Every structure is written in C-alpha cells, then in structure tokens.
Amino acid sequence: MSQKVKNQQLVIFGASGDLTERKLVPAVYDLYIRGFLPENYALIGVSRTKFSDEQFRNKVVFNNKHLKGKASDQDKMEAFAKMLYYQPIDTAESSDYARLVDRLNELDDELDTGNNITFYLSTPPSLYDTIAKNLADNGLNKRHDGWKRLIIEKPFGYDLDSAKELNNELLKCFEEDQIFRIDHYLGKETVQNLFVMRFANSIFEPLWNRNFIHRVEITSAESVGVEKRGGYYDSSGALRDMVQNHLLQLVAMVAMEPPAQVDSHSIRDEKLKLFKSIRHLSKDDIKNNVIRGQYVASTIKGEDVKGYREEEGVDPESRTETYVALKFFIDNWRWAGVPFYVRTGKKLPTRVSEVVIHFKPNHLPLFKTDTVQNSQNMLIMRIQPDEGVLLKVGLKVPGAGFEVKTVNVDFLYSDLADSYLPDAYERLLLDGMQGDATLYARGDSVEAAWEFIDPILSAWENDPDIPIYGYPAGTWGPENADELIDGENMAWRSPCANLTNDGIYCEL
Ligand code: BG6
Numbered sequence: 213m214s215q216k217v218k219n220q221q222l223v224i225f226g227a228s229g230d231l232t233e234r235k236l237v238p239a240v241y242d243l244y245i246r247g248f249l250p251e252n253y254a255l256i257g258v259s260r261t262k263f264s265d266e267q268f269r270n271k272v273v274f275n276n277k278h279l280k281g282k283a284s285d286q287d288k289m290e291a292f293a294k295m296l297y298y299q300p301i302d303t304a305e306s307s308d309y310a311r312l313v314d315r316l317n318e319l320d321d322e323l324d325t326g327n328n329i330t331f332y333l334s335t336p337p338s339l340y341d342t343i344a345k346n347l348a349d350n351g352l353n354k355r356h357d358g359w360k361r362l363i364i365e366k367p368f369g370y371d372l373d374s375a376k377e378l379n380n381e382l383l384k385c386f387e388e389d390q391i392f393r394i395d396h397y398l399g400k401e402t403v404q405n406l407f408v409m410r411f412a413n414s415i416f417e418p419l420w421n422r423n424f425i426h427r428v429e430i431t432s433a434e435s436v437g438v439e440k441r442g443g444y445y446d447s448s449g450a451l452r453d454m455v456q457n458h459l460l461q462l463v464a465m466v467a468m469e470p471p472a473q474v475d476s477h478s479i480r481d482e483k484l485k486l487f488k489s490i491r492h493l494s495k496d497d498i499k500n501n502v503i504r505g506q507y508v509a510s511t512i513k514g515e516d517v518k519g520y521r522e523e524e525g526v527d528p529e530s531r532t533e534t535y536v537a538l539k540f541f542i543d544n545w546r547w548a549g550v551p552f553y554v555r556t557g558k559k560l561p562t563r564v565s566e567v568v569i570h571f572k573p574n575h576l577p578l579f580k581t582d583t584v585q586n587s588q589n590m591l592i593m594r595i596q597p598d599e600g601v602l603l604k605v606g607l608k609v610p611g612a613g614f615e616v617k618t619v620n621v622d623f624l625y626s627d628l629a630d631s632y633l634p635d636a637y638e639r640l641l642l643d644g645m646q647g648d649a650t651l652y653a654r655g656d657s658v659e660a661a662w663e664f665i666d667p668i669l670s671a672w673e674n675d676p677d678i679p680i681y682g683y684p685a686g687t688w689g690p691e692n693a694d695e696l697i698d699g700e701n702m703a704w705r706s707p708c709a710n711l712t713n714d715g716i717y718c719e720l
Contacts, residue, residue, distance in 0.1 A: 217645050219252035220328035221319060225303055225343055226335035227257025227268070231365070236334065237272040238279045239637035244292050245282070248642055252323045257298045258312065268298035303335060303343050309350045327358025330644055333365065340364055341381035348385035363392040363644055366457050367448065368653070371669055372662040379655045388655055392644050397458040398651040399636030402595045406465040406567060409593065409601065419571065421546045426699070429553045429568040430462050431707060433560035437507065437518070437685065438534070442525025449532040454556040456665045460487065461653070463552060466567055467542055476650040480657060487660035489544040498671040499678055503693040505535035507559040510684035517559070517685040531680055534558045537693035551698060559685035564707045565595035579606070579616040588618060590705070598711040599633065600624035620712050
C-alpha cells in the first residue's frame with residue numbers, strides 16, 4: 213500500500229444510493245485519514261437526485277452514521293468533506309453527460325488532477341452498458357491525457373449469455389485493462405492471506421495436493437435473511453449471489469497453481485486456469501451433488517422469525533434458493549479426486565466464512581484418538597469473524613498410555629494489537645487508484661465461473677423434479693446437505709462465531 217498515488221478524481225454513479233453511504237465514502241475517508249489520498253483529489257457524486265455539493269457532503273459525511281464512528285476529528289472531517297462534489301444528471305439520458313464533462317473539466321482545471329478519472333458504477337447493473345456507452349461517446353474513455361478507469365460491482369450478468377453480452381458491450385467502450393470488476397471478498401485481508409499462507413510457508417505447500425488432502429470445505433454462512441433486498445434477491449438466489457463470484461474466488465485462492473510472478477496478469481491467469489479445470493456437473497451430479505434450500509418460518513431464541521416467502525419483495529410462491537451446498541471436483545494434476553464442498557446460506561445459525569482443509573489421516577493409526585468425526589488434522593482459515601488461522605493437531609493426553617487429543621494451534625488477527633484490518637472496499641479502492649487489478653475479477657474468469665454455474669441454473673429451471681428443501685430459519689440448512697460429504701464419520705465442520713470453538717460449544 214505504499215506506492216505513490218497520482219492526483220485524480222473518483223466519479224461515483226448512483227451516489228444517492230446505499231453503497232455510497234455505507235461503504236464507498238467511509239472507505240475513501242479511511243484512506244484520507246491514513247494518508248493514502250493524493251494531494252489533489254476530488255470525489256464527485258452523480259445521480260438523478262438534485263443535491264448541491266453542500267447537501268451531498270451533509271448526507272454522506274456529516275450525517276452518515278457509517279462514517280461517524282470513524283470521525284473523531286471534526287477538522288479532518290471538514291477538510292475531507294471539501295473534497296466531495298455533486299453533479300445531478302440522469303444517467304440514462306445521453307444529453308446530460310455534457311454537463312458532467314464540463315464539471316470534470318472545471319474540477320481538473322481547479323485542482324490539477326491530471327485528468328485521471330475513475331468511474332465507479334454503483335447503479336443497477338442494467339445501466340452499466342448505457343453509462344459506459346455515454347462515457348465513451350463523450351470521450352471519457354480516452355487515456356491520451358490522463359487515465360480513465362471503470363469500476364463495476366457484481367452481478368456481472370445473470371447467466372453465461374448475459375455475462376458475455378455485458379463484457380462485449382463494455383469492451384466496445386473501454387479496454388479490458390481499464391475495467392475493474394469488484395468482488396469485495398477479494399478485498400478482505402483474510403482472503404488475500406489464503407494465497408500468502410499457501411505460498412509463503414514451506415510446511416504447507418508440499419502437502420497442498422491430492423496426496424495429503426482428503427477434502428476442502430468452504431462455508432459462508434449468514435445469520436441475516438434478505439433484509440430489505442427481497443426484490444433483488446428473489447431474482448438472484450444464493451448460487452448467483454454468492455457462489456458464482458465470492459465462493460468461486462475463494463476456491464481459486466485455495467486451489468490455484470503458484471503464479472509465475474506476483475502481478476495481476478500472472479495471478480489472474482492462474483485463476484482462469486483453475487476455473488477452467490473445475491469439472492462441469494452433469495444432470496445427475498446436479499441432482500445428487502447440489503442441494504438447494506429456502507428458509508421457512510421458525511422460532512429463534514424465543515422469537516418468531518419469518519420464512520423467506522413472507523419477506524418483503526419476495527414472491528409468496530418463490531422457488532429461489534437461500535441456501536446452496538455443492539460438491540465438485542477439480543480435474544487437474546494437483547486436485548484429481550479431491551472433493552470440494554461449498555455451502556452458503558442466509559438465516560443460518562451464525563455469521564461465519566471459512567475455508568477448512570481436511571488432511572488425510574495417517575496410513576496406520578497407532579494411537580487411540582478422541583476424534584469421532586472429521587479428520588484429525590484440519591487447517592481452518594477463518595475469513596470472518598474472529599479472523600485468524602487454526603490448525604488442529606493431535607497431542608498426547610498427560611498421564612499413562614498414549615492417548616491422543618486434538619488440540620488447537622491458533623493465530624488471531626486480534627492478537628496483533630497494532631494491526632489494522634482495512635475494510636475490503638478501502639483496499640480495493642486504493643488498488644484501483646493505483647491501477648492494480650490483481651484483486652479485481654477479469655472478464656474471462658467471470659465467464660469461466662458462469663460456465664460452471666450455468667448448467668445448474670438451467671437444470672433447476674427446467675427440471676421440476678429437483679427439490680428445493682425448506683429449512684427452519686436459524687438452522688444449518690437442509691439435512692440433505694450432510695449426505696454430500698463422503699467418508700465414514702465425516703461431516704461439515706460446525707463453526708461458531710468464535711474460531712477456536714466447535715459446534716457443541718456454540719452460543720447460537
Ligand atoms: C454480497 C451479497 O455480495 O455479499 C449479499 O449480495 C451478502 O447477499 C454479502 O450478504 C456478504 O458479504 P460479507 O462481506 O458480509 O460476507
């Protein structure tokens with residue numbers, strides 16, 4: 213994070229929306245406080261709502277509850293607010309863009325930002341191609357005098373065809389290296405650590421393959437439901453919302469080959485190779501190895517909780533999945549035969565995301581162990597919360613004989629008193645400002661991920677016999693998902709909010 217950042221402007225489309233207030237402005241504020249903003253910097257909010265600069269500053273800075281906790285110093289807050297501007301335009305109206313061009317030129321003259329501009333589209337995805345086209349028609353894609361970049365948020369398409377179409381449309385207006393596709397999981401410090409853990413430690417890399425690993429398990433559970441996003445979510449579902457992007461990115465971080473170099477091309481080339489090696493599921497695999505579920509009403513800690521179909525914005529007969537668990541294989545030299553299990557869901561018992569590497573047992577068990585379930589050696593890389601790494605190893609129980617007990621060797625980020633865990637958006641925005649696309653998704657990888665997901669979506673759509681199981685809100689999803697895991701006494705790990713605890717100790 214130490215590279216010098218050039219003077220520049222950040223234009224946020226959809227600036228009156230929730231993401232700007234909740235994530236983007238707080239992230240830029242943190243960059244400002246930590247001294248990462250360049251000397252000359254402007255953030256220009258754009259959307260249809262008519263705000264003055266002052267009104268916009270009040271909304272996203274002074275009255276922003278997401279920034280308040282961070283804003284200890286009023287002077288700093290005021291100095292920061294002065295870097296923010298607002299330009300109302302109707303983004304679907306091409307004639308409005310001339311006003312934006314004028315405003316950006318004025319600010320560039322005034323602030324000497326080198327005409328370096330990043331456009332962040334925090335709008336409904338249906339507007340991405342329109343905005344990109346209007347920017348290009350107004351010369352805002354040209355880089356002869358200062359760079360121009362485009363950041364877009366997921367979803368990148370709704371299925372393979374629409375993802376390809378979106379890529380084609382964007383590529384008519386911007387070059388691939390100008391397009392930055394945000395997957396906020398890649399901005400998480402703990403996700404980047406997956407890559408470092410593997411390749412910085414000679415004790416892990418030799419074991420990181422089919423000879424020593426029994427299976428890989430990835431969980432991303434949320435205790436919340438769809439909140440106020442029922443309308444969006446009902447046309448998306450867990451597979452599109454979480455698996456196609458965040459969870460496959462985690463799979464890539466865990467399973468990719470070492471890159472030739474640590475740069476955006478080499479790393480993203482390896483990820484693409486990995487996505488292309490995931491074996492596509494046949495119709496039978498989809499029936500047997502992909503379990504979908506939807507939460508139904510229940511009582512959690514004495515309180516009645518709504519089912520998904522009762523949520524605001526959701527079709528009362530909806531067949532959209534709020535849970536999905538799947539088993540698949542990666543057909544390459546390293547992983548042949550090793551099952552990967554991935555699950556995600558809403559209204560599960562706790563919020564937790566983690567990767568679990570289950571190592572194979574010894575060829576010949578010498579000792580009596582306490583392990584009744586799962587492998588003895590597990591490496592758990594916790595993405596959130598209680599961020600850290602946990603290794604489970606067998607140690608001798610003191611006293612007579614050679615009884616073995618599984619104990620925890622752990623590292624918690626919270627133990628590093630002076631460590632600062634930047635928010636994912638903070639890291640990603642800074643990388644974008646520096647033109648580093650390593651932690652952004654590349655168009656070809658997005659398409660390759662859809663190639664794996666698309667057959668599942670079409671099977672679900674076309675085969676009414678594939679069930680969608682109800683699960684009571686507050687439970688770990690449909691029991692059928694337990695049957696996915698191969699092996700005697702093998703089960704999903706039952707993670708708790710606290711990394712070092714397992715299922716039975718969980719305070720749910
Ligand atoms: C978003 C999904 O991309 O990720 C949401 O659209 C989900 O449905 C969220 O809640 C999870 O992100 P995090 O960082 O809270 O795990």
